[in-house]
Amino acid sequence: MLDEEVGLGAVTVLGVLEQAYFTLQVIYARRKYKVSPPATTGPPEFERVFRAQANCSEYFPIFITLLWMAGVFFSPGLSSVCGLLYLYGRFRYFRGYSQSAQGRLAPLYFSAKVLWVLIGFSTLGVFLSFLRVHLNMDLVQELCFALDML
Amino acid sequence: MLDEEVGLGAVTVLGVLEQAYFTLQVIYARRKYKVSPPATTGPPEFERVFRAQANCSEYFPIFITLLWMAGVFFSPGLSSVCGLLYLYGRFRYFRGYSQSAQGRLAPLYFSAKVLWVLIGFSTLGVFLSFLRVHLNMDLVQELCFALDML
Amino acid sequence: MLDEEVGLGAVTVLGVLEQAYFTLQVIYARRKYKVSPPATTGPPEFERVFRAQANCSEYFPIFITLLWMAGVFFSPGLSSVCGLLYLYGRFRYFRGYSQSAQGRLAPLYFSAKVLWVLIGFSTLGVFLSFLRVHLNMDLVQELCFALDML
DSSP: OHHHHHHHHHHHHHHHHHHHHHHHHHHHHHHHTTOOTTOOOOSHHHHHHHHHHHHHHHHHHHHHHHHHHHHHHTOHHHHHHHHHHHHHHHHHHHHHHHHOSGGGHHHHHHHHHHHHHHHHHHHHHHHHHHHHHHSOOOHHHHHHHHHHHO | OHHHHHHHHHHHHHHHHHHHHHHHHHHHHHHHTTOOTTOOOOSHHHHHHHHHHHHHHHHHHHHHHHHHHHHHHTOHHHHHHHHHHHHHHHHHHHHHHHHOTGGGHHHHHHHHHHHHHHHHHHHHHHHHHHHHHHSOOOHHHHHHHHHHHO | OHHHHHHHHHHHHHHHHHHHHHHHHHHHHHHHTTOOTTOOOOSHHHHHHHHHHHHHHHHHHHHHHHHHHHHHHTOHHHHHHHHHHHHHHHHHHHHHHHHOSGGGHHHHHHHHHHHHHHHHHHHHHHHHHHHHHHSOOOHHHHHHHHHHHO
8 A cells, every 4th residue: 555655645744744834823923913822813914824724724634535535546646746736725825814815815716626626536536446346347447448449 | 445445435525525515605604694704703694604614624534534443443334324324414414503503403413423333333343453453362253153152 | 454553543543532522521611601502702711621622623633644644654553652642642731721721831732742753753654655665765674784784
């Protein structure tokens, strides 16, 4: 297993490091704007950083789940590339949201699109595996065979 | 691995799609009740939808973790069935909570019960694997053997 | 797979049980301080319990991800031990935060340190696997060989 999934592992660790970076930014913002826990409300500058991190945290498990579903059931390589794009989008989202509520939108849509691609890969991968395992039907192989017959 | 776990993969992808649906509902509620990010407070109608989605998101990683622990260490089939029941319960929870705080209770208790079943399966599965691996004791096999001796 | 990962599975199930315990404490606090959902604000005593649970929930997927990355790519044994330390730290964090905002700090720093150790193990494990798989270079073996030559 380790051989094919090492790319997924690398993207996963990178994703955790990104979350650690976001969390540190919230800690700095709490100090800068003097918002002590358990309070989560304060100046809009603080609330934007707080919500940016909360939103990224909320999507983190969805992202990791999709990365591995698409990677294991469809393609580790394509899934890892999507993973890197997603993490880049989330970085720009966090920076954009920290500056203005408007600034979060473009990278948010970008990240969402990457997630939909991963959902597509996962669904397709699971569907093809399901056909192969339960109906003993290998669609990919049959498609290649059909193309070969032409 | 893929052969036995394809059912777990299908439930996982379905779970992600359900979360996507909940997230879209929050976006619609933000528009309808004019609550712009980063605000998370507003009319009770909005707050119920927001909290319903937040609660489902919070439980999502717990659910995915238990689904796979119970599936890998105990039974992929039983775990997948529990997974489908949980997702159905969460759908009814989200719909109920959107209408009234009271309406969330019955499906919430249902979902919690399904999670406890998954916790039971996971614990049992890990415990039996532990005995087998570290004490070289196969309880299931010994039980079958003992029943056979009667 | 099950043989080496049973320890990780046990720590994972224990982590889920700990989250279940924290969730029950929030339910008791809601009753005690009469804060009905969807409200999440109230007396500081309630807010501290609520935030303690929210913070543990937020870190749960990060923890599970790191536990398995470090366990699969580096060492299941070392990773499981770190996992137990983390769960113990989180338990003390929850108890400390429930009593005072100050009381959360020492166990929070402890848990964070354990997470950084898991990040170190994961990164090292993924890096060594990457070298082995893609550059056909087994650093661990070469190091042992070099030490043997001395």
